[in-house]
Amino acid sequence: MNACILELVDARMHFPVGRGMFKAKARIRAVDGVSLQIQTGETFGLVGESGCGKTTLGKCILSLHRLSGGRILYNGNDISELSGRQFLPYRREISMIFQDPNACLNPRLKVRELIAEPLRFHKLALSRREMEKKVDGVLEDVRLNHRYKNRYPHEFSGGQQQRIGIARSLILQPRFIVCDEPVSALDVSVQAQIINLLNSLQAEYNLTYLFISHDLSVVRFISRRLAIMYLGKVVEMGSGDELFANPAHPYTESLLSAAPVPDPNNEKQRIILKGEVPSPLNLPGGCRFHPRCRYATDVCSKREPELEQIQEQHRVACHNYREVYR
Amino acid sequence: MRERGHILEITELQTYFYVPEGVVKAVDRVSFNLAPGEILGIVGESGCGKSVTALSILQLIDPPGKIVSGQILYAGENILERNEKQMRGIRGKRIAMIFQDPMTSLNPLLTVGEQITETLLAHQKIDKKEALGRAAVLLQNTGIPDPKRRLKEYPHQFSGGMRQRVMIAAALACDPDIIIADEATTALDVTIQAQILEILQELARSTGTSVILITHDLGIVAEMCDRILIMYTGRIIEQGRTKEIFDNPLHPYTRGLLDSLPERRQRGEQLYNIRGVVPVPIELPSGCHFSDRCERMIEGTCERIQPPWSTATETHRVYCHLYQDGKQ
Numbered sequence: 001m002n003a004c005i006l007e008l009v010d011a012r013m014h015f016p017v018g019r020g021m022f023k024a025k026a027r028i029r030a031v032d033g034v035s036l037q038i039q040t041g042e043t044f045g046l047v048g049e050s051g052c053g054k055t056t057l058g059k060c061i062l063s064l065h066r067l068s069g070g071r072i073l074y075n076g077n078d079i080s081e082l083s084g085r086q087f088l089p090y091r092r093e094i095s096m097i098f099q100d101p102n103a104c105l106n107p108r109l110k111v112r113e114l115i116a117e118p119l120r121f122h123k124l125a126l127s128r129r130e131m132e133k134k135v136d137g138v139l140e141d142v143r144l145n146h147r148y149k150n151r152y153p154h155e156f157s158g159g160q161q162q163r164i165g166i167a168r169s170l171i172l173q174p175r176f177i178v179c180d181e182p183v184s185a186l187d188v189s190v191q192a193q194i195i196n197l198l199n200s201l202q203a204e205y206n207l208t209y210l211f212i213s214h215d216l217s218v219v220r221f222i223s224r225r226l227a228i229m230y231l232g233k234v235v236e237m238g239s240g241d242e243l244f245a246n247p248a249h250p251y252t253e254s255l256l257s258a259a260p261v262p263d264p265n266n267e268k269q270r271i272i273l274k275g276e277v278p279s280p281l282n283l284p285g286g287c288r289f290h291p292r293c294r295y296a297t298d299v300c301s302k303r304e305p306e307l308e309q310i311q312e313q314h315r316v317a318c319h320n321y322r323e324v325y326r
Numbered sequence: 327m328r329e330r331g332h333i334l335e336i337t338e339l340q341t342y343f344y345v346p347e348g349v350v351k352a353v354d355r356v357s358f359n360l361a362p363g364e365i366l367g368i369v370g371e372s373g374c375g376k377s378v379t380a381l382s383i384l385q386l387i388d389p390p391g392k393i394v395s396g397q398i399l400y401a402g403e404n405i406l407e408r409n410e411k412q413m414r415g416i417r418g419k420r421i422a423m424i425f426q427d428p429m430t431s432l433n434p435l436l437t438v439g440e441q442i443t444e445t446l447l448a449h450q451k452i453d454k455k456e457a458l459g460r461a462a463v464l465l466q467n468t469g470i471p472d473p474k475r476r477l478k479e480y481p482h483q484f485s486g487g488m489r490q491r492v493m494i495a496a497a498l499a500c501d502p503d504i505i506i507a508d509e510a511t512t513a514l515d516v517t518i519q520a521q522i523l524e525i526l527q528e529l530a531r532s533t534g535t536s537v538i539l540i541t542h543d544l545g546i547v548a549e550m551c552d553r554i555l556i557m558y559t560g561r562i563i564e565q566g567r568t569k570e571i572f573d574n575p576l577h578p579y580t581r582g583l584l585d586s587l588p589e590r591r592q593r594g595e596q597l598y599n600i601r602g603v604v605p606v607p608i609e610l611p612s613g614c615h616f617s618d619r620c621e622r623m624i625e626g627t628c629e630r631i632q633p634p635w636s637t638a639t640e641t642h643r644v645y646c647h648l649y650q651d652g653k654q
Contacts (some may be wrong), residue, residue: 049515050486157603158372187371187542192586192597199596214515216544221588221597240593258520262587264568272524273517276485306537 004076005040005176005208006061010144012057012069017281027282030272032232033070035307043209043217045226045240045324047255050072050275053232058178062096063087063209074176092122101161105153105168112149115139115167119197122172138167142197142202158308159190166197173205180212185288195222220244225313228252231280231288234307240313248316250293263325287319295323332399333536334360334383335502339396341375341382344389352378357522360504363534365527367568369541373604375501376540380506384421401503419449422497424479424511428489430482432481438465438492445499458560458578463496467530468525489519494525504580505529506538511546523550544587548572553641556580559607559615568644576644577619598607614647622648 013031030053038044048054057140059065061072072080079090098104105114105137115135119126126134136146144162153161164180169177179198183191195218200209213219221241227237230253236249247253257271274292278284284291290300295322305317310325318324340493341353349553352375358367373512382393385406397503398406400578405416417423422445432441442464443457448473458477467474468491481489490510507526511519530537539550545566547554553580554571556564556579564577575581585598602619611617628647636649 049517055360159603186543188583191369191599192588193599195588196597196599216516217587217589221593224593254517258516260519260523260543260549262544262548262572263590264548264572266548270524273520276487276518277515302421305641309393 001073003040003149004037006038006210007073007301008034008036008057008061008070008072010035010070011060011067011072013053013060013065013078014068015246028230028285030280031060032234033072034227034229034234036234036237038176038208038210041202041206042225043211043223044138044253045223046130046210046212047214047219047226048229049214049255049277051231051279051280054229055180056230058096058180058210058212060144061176062180063090063095086204087259088122092172093174094178095172095174096178096180097166097182098160100185101152101158101165101279105161105164106300107153110150110152111139111144111164114153114164115149116173117173135167135172138170141201142167152276157190158195162186162190162194163197166194166286169204174207176208178210181214182211183218184213184215190219192323198222199242200255216244216255220286228255231277231283232316233288235289235318236316237307237312238311242314246314248310248314248321248326249289249318250295250320250324251289287317295320329574330588330648331362331403332359333362333400335397336383337397337399338397340394341387341391342379342394343391345608350607351560351610352562352607353382353633355395356557356560356562357556358565360536360538362497362503362536363530364553365530365537365539365551368540369544369554370557371604372473373559373607374557376557377508379557380423380508380538380540383506384416384417384423387411407628411484415447415449418445418497418504421502421504421506422500423506423508424490424493424497424510426512427483428486428493431493432489434481435652437478437480438484439479442499443493449500460499461495464498465492466598468492468495468625469521470495470504470507474625487521490518491525492595494522499534502535502625504536504538506540508524508540509542510545512541513582514539518584519546544583545589552591552615559604559610561615561645563616563645563646566639570639570642574638574642576638576642576649577616577646578622578648622650 007317011031011034014027014029016025016027034057042269046054060067067080071078112135115138116131119131124238137147139146146161183194186194211223223240226240227234236252247256254271255271257268286301287305290296299319305319307315307317309315337357337358339353343350343352344567353593356379370376381387383398397404405546408464438456439461446460447509461477462473470476470488470491511522526537529535541547551568553567555562558579563582581602582598588597591597598641599618613630613631614628614633617623624647633645633647637642
């Protein structure tokens with residue numbers, strides 16, 4: 001059994017939003033009591049639609065947001081209370097790959113400067129030659145020709161830019177990488193290249209990924225275990241195989257049925273959800289999903305369901321999961 | 327189920343962009359037909375010319391772009407010969423378009439009601455009150471609750487999915503024959519996307535409106551479309567019925583696209599990589615544009631000579647040297 005590299009314990013991230021001078025401050029409960037454990041060397045998938053809090057959760061792990069409650073344990077140490085300076089050593093171990101490579105690469109820096117920037121920031125006293133060697137090394141890791149290192153980001157295609165982004169997050173030899181929708185902006189064939197790259201890097205360096213995506217097919221392919229989020233809460237968690245074969249939460253069921261399948265012979269029943277995701281400022285009482293749920297009963301609007309274990313590796317937060325899970 | 331005849335027939339359409347670096351053949355001898363009530367998918371990766379094809383149909387190509395040659399027969403008439411004023415009578419009324427990002431195509435300063443009735447008032451002889459009534463019905467049909475009140479609201483008061491419904495309602499206002507949806511659901515969440523696709527599918531089935539669905543998502547075409555065109559660097563390289571394309575893809579590019587889908591592989595396997603990258607549009611090979619990436623390239627032929635169209639079945643055709651009369 002692998003050791004647990006990262007653990008979230010009841011993590012909460014509430015953002016205060018102003019509503020004028022005399023009204024009480026409202027809170028957006030972006031992440032609202034998420035607990036999960038990620039094992040060393042695995043890819044853990046985090047799935048949800050826009051606004052469900054998946055990116056906020058990723059940013060909390062990197063201490064880009066300070067949790068409003070709960071804890072984040074990295075190798076057993078609580079890192080949620082650390083100051084910016086105290087967090088620095090962890091910043092070398094935990095890095096992030098973003099969705100839009102074009103937006104996160106400074107257009108005025110050359111590729112080698114972009115990639116070497118983290119080395120400089122962390123003042124890893126390196127000679128010029130050592131630094132160049134490191135940059136060449138990660139360029140090779142991400143399968144980019146080192147002749148390109150004097151070019152600017154705009155000279156590259158989307159896929160190549162994403163490779164540069166990955167090189168940047170690899171240069172400090174991290175152990176844990178938060179991948180926030182790393183292939184969502186890419187074309188299908190380029191997406192395949194990047195997924196293959198992420199997989200082979202993981203095997204080579206024993207990396208652990210938290211893979212955040214709204215694309216179920218990508219997550220199913222890349223991660224063994226995953227969690228489904230809805231409005232700041234994990235509604236279901238388990239192994240990918242189990243979740244896809246036997247979803248237990250009505251939301252998971254409808255997500256699976258809504259995702260288009262590239263096979264015209266697949267005659268599945270599409271479950272069309274009613275309505276839209278409610279505003280996080282004005283969450284429905286009880287289960288957050290109940291206004292859109294076709295299995296909702298009285299209890300759903302009154303009491304919030306807890307995550308309960310239904311299989312060794314499978315947990316769900318639903319009062320009526322037996323209606324879905326068979 | 328289908329009527330005979332085509333509502334749209336496009337022959338040898340060529341749209342070029344004259345940029346300082348050279349001529350970009352964004353749409354290069356594209357020909358296809360569209361039957362009434364048909365949902366046709368145009369699939370390809372960024373820059374393959376699928377959007378320019380759509381914009382060419384509506385003649386919305388601005389300089390440095392130009393429709394160089396070809397024929398676009400709408401209901402038997404070549405609309406490329408129409409002038410701008412006559413085209414305005416077709417756009418929005420007979421052929422409507424839904425764009426990817428509703429926020430950039432809706433005017434933030436006008437209420438939703440004003441924008442939907444704009445099309446109606448421009449094309450039909452009705453007064454404002456009547457138009458608003460029609461707009462309310464349209465919104466209702468696209469699944470927006472309380473449409474009368476929402477007509478008075480502005481686009482920013484709508485969510486992404488709701489805005490896309492407004493766009494659909496505006497597109498449907500004049501009961502067009504053809505709706506072109508250009509990546510209309512790409513920016514939406516899957517559950518909302520499913521709702522929007524359902525509306526479009528229902529529309530084609532019940533009213534006989536033809537839909538051209540432009541997307542890069544092979545899942546969407548598999549579920550929605552009757553027929554598919556696969557485009558690569560401005561050309562159609564394969565076309566056929568949806569089942570034919572998915573069950574028996576012929577062109578190496580189509581095969582590569584399907585093989586690179588994670589849905590078709592098990593976890594732990596490698597995804598198929600199409601080697602190389604899409605060539606720069608002004609440095610295309612003189613033969614088959616895919617030749618430099620193709621694993622089955624025939625040296626001396628593919629990169630030099632333009633491939634022939636071969637016919638596998640009456641509906642399934644491929645633009646590749648590997649096939650002669652549909653056989654390898």
